[in-house]
Amino acid sequence: MQKILNYIGGELVEPVSGENLDNFEPATGDVYSLIADSDERDIERAVEAAKAAFPAWSATSPEARHDILMRLVGLIGRDLDSLAVAESVDNGKPVSVARSVDIPRAMANFKFYATAAMHTANESHDTVGQNAINYTLRQPLGVVGCISPWNLPLYLFTWKIAPAIAAGCTVVAKPSEVTPMTAYLLSKLCIEAGLPPGVLNIVHGRGPKVGSAIVSHKDVKAISFTGGTKTGQEIARVGAPMFKKLSLELGGKNPNIVFADCNFGEMLATTVRSSFSNQGEICLCGSRIFVERPLYARFKTEFTARVAALKVGDPNDPDTDIGAIVSKQHFDKIMTYIDLAKSEGGTILTGGSSVRVDGRCESGWFIDPTVIEGLPHNCRTNQEEIFGPVVTIMPFDNEDEVLAYANSVRYGLSATVWTENLSRAHRVAAKLESGIVWVNCWMLRDLRTPFGGVKDSGIGREGGFEALRFFTEEKNVCVKL
Numbered sequence: 459m460q461k462i463l464n465y466i467g468g469e470l471v472e473p474v475s476g477e478n479l480d481n482f483e484p485a486t487g488d489v490y491s492l493i494a495d496s497d498e499r500d501i502e503r504a505v506e507a508a509k510a511a512f513p514a515w516s517a518t519s520p521e522a523r524h525d526i527l528m529r530l531v532g533l534i535g536r537d538l539d540s541l542a543v544a545e546s547v548d549n550g551k552p553v554s555v556a557r558s559v560d561i562p563r564a565m566a567n568f569k570f571y572a573t574a575a576m577h578t579a580n581e582s583h584d585t586v587g588q589n590a591i592n593y594t595l596r597q598p599l600g601v602v603g604c605i606s607p608w609n610l611p612l613y614l615f616t617w618k619i620a621p622a623i624a625a626g627c628t629v630v631a632k633p634s635e636v637t638p639m640t641a642y643l644l645s646k647l648c649i650e651a652g653l654p655p656g657v658l659n660i661v662h663g664r665g666p667k668v669g670s671a672i673v674s675h676k677d678v679k680a681i682s683f684t685g686g687t688k689t690g691q692e693i694a695r696v697g698a699p700m701f702k703k704l705s706l707e708l709g710g711k712n713p714n715i716v717f718a719d720c721n722f723g724e725m726l727a728t729t730v731r732s733s734f735s736n737q738g739e740i741c742l743c744g745s746r747i748f749v750e751r752p753l754y755a756r757f758k759t760e761f762t763a764r765v766a767a768l769k770v771g772d773p774n775d776p777d778t779d780i781g782a783i784v785s786k787q788h789f790d791k792i793m794t795y796i797d798l799a800k801s802e803g804g805t806i807l808t809g810g811s812s813v814r815v816d817g818r819c820e821s822g823w824f825i826d827p828t829v830i831e832g833l834p835h836n837c838r839t840n841q842e843e844i845f846g847p848v849v850t851i852m853p854f855d856n857e858d859e860v861l862a863y864a865n866s867v868r869y870g871l872s873a874t875v876w877t878e879n880l881s882r883a884h885r886v887a888a889k890l891e892s893g894i895v896w897v898n899c900w901m902l903r904d905l906r907t908p909f910g911g912v913k914d915s916g917i918g919r920e921g922g923f924e925a926l927r928f929f930t931e932e933k934n935v936c937v938k939l
């Protein structure tokens with residue numbers, strides 16, 4: 459059976475423990491590969507390799523860093539199809555989604571930061587009247603840690619390591635143990651691209667063992683983390699007293715607000731996507747849909763019909779809309795929330811149960827896309843993150859009311875607003891408690907823009923020059939002339 463090895467000091471190596479974890483294919487429920495079950499000894503080796511690589515890498519010109527990262531872009535592009543299949547097997551998502559979203563966006567991340575590194579500038583201040591000049595250096599931090607989740611595996615992994623490497627840092631990274639395959643394939647491409655040994659080290663294994671060893675290591679200067687809010691709290695508890703820089707991209711419970719004057723056709727098509735893309739396992743999915751009352755009945759009928767027509771099936775099938783849920787544990791969690799919604803008085807309009815997909819996927823973990831109505835905004839189903847193919851729909855009567863509903867959760871990652879009224883769009887966007895607001899669109903990304911959440915959705919922003927700055931330390935130099 460294929461083994462997923464660690465990538466340390468430029469080499470693919472077994473974990474010190476010699477132990478492995480099972481890696482499951484969600485569509486079949488079968489173990490299909492083995493993952494290095496690493497621990498703090500592997501992290502020690504990875505940090506040593508990263509420390510040894512730092513002096514040379516941080517002194518490498520931005521052009522040279524650019525050239526290596528662009529070679530990686532070319533190699534990912536060459537392997538796009540096989541990487542997409544690997545991502546789908548590992549995660550359960552349709553191959554079509556991995557081919558059109560995950561892998562192209564991983565390439566875009568490297569491309570963006572390869573070039574961004576060549577366009578950074580330091581500030582200088584002419585200190586008029588005191589005959590001095592100040593300039594501010596931004597120097598790479600050193601060894602940094604990058605920890606990522608399972609929902610968009612290579613896409614979110616590269617969203618962290620690309621700016622870190624481009625900024626001149628060296629990295630100890632950990633992909634999710636639930637979906638480690640494409641990070642492993644990336645390590646092979648890094649070797650082929652000629653990335654110097656130790657610049658990127660990828661250590662596989664469980665979060666509480668490997669992830670926490672990265673966070674608590676005294677020589678790791680910063681942690682860029684994407685994952686659940688609870689894990690983010692644990693990382694802050696350990697990392698903050700050590701004065702590490704922290705970027706925490708956490709959970710969400712995003713509102714999708716539909717005003718009666720919206721462009722109905724566009725709203726409907728996008729809302730089906732923003733609810734159920736990637737099995738609803740995108741932190742940006744809009745899981746609470748608020749619809750202005752005059753439109754509610756039409757929305758309910760047409761949305762439910764569209765959702766009921768989505769095809770749940772084998773991720774390899776090009777006609778599949780909804781693939782498998784990433785793990786048995788997550789499948790059970792989502793089913794528990796559907797039961798909770800019923801016990802809270804919700805009515806299931808479509809879905810609400812698991813699905814058996816005949817043939818090779820008969821033991822896989824599939825759930826019908828589910829639409830629920832009749833729940834108040836403040837019940838648990840509407841307050842807690844489910845992170846699956848489950849949405850609720852609720853009517854509202856005016857702007858203030860819907861803003862109160864939308865902002866009533868502990869999370870604040872993203873929000874969507876549908877209206878043709880320009881003034882209202884700006885007014886509502888300004889009052890929503892979230893880091894990202896989409897007006898008349900969803901998941902339209904410009905990599906230059908800040909990405910992240912407020913409240914329990916995290917601290918810090920990824921994207922743009924902000925991410926490059928995160929991986930650097932400012933130093934001001936004041937020179938008396």
Ligand code: NAD
Pocket residue numbers: 605606607608609614632633634635663664665666668669670671673684685686687689690692693707708709710740741843845871910911915916
């Ligand atoms: P998770 O928090 O369980 O795991 C994320 C990563 O952290 C994994 O690599 C895991 O091994 C590691 N980890 C676990 N415990 C750790 C510890 N004690 N110390 C260090 N690392 C540890 O999250 P998940 O289940 O993989 O992902 C789903 C969550 O991620 C959802 O809440 C989702 O909203 C969130 N998410 C957020 C964003 C965003 O940009 N805000 C994007 C995608 C996913």
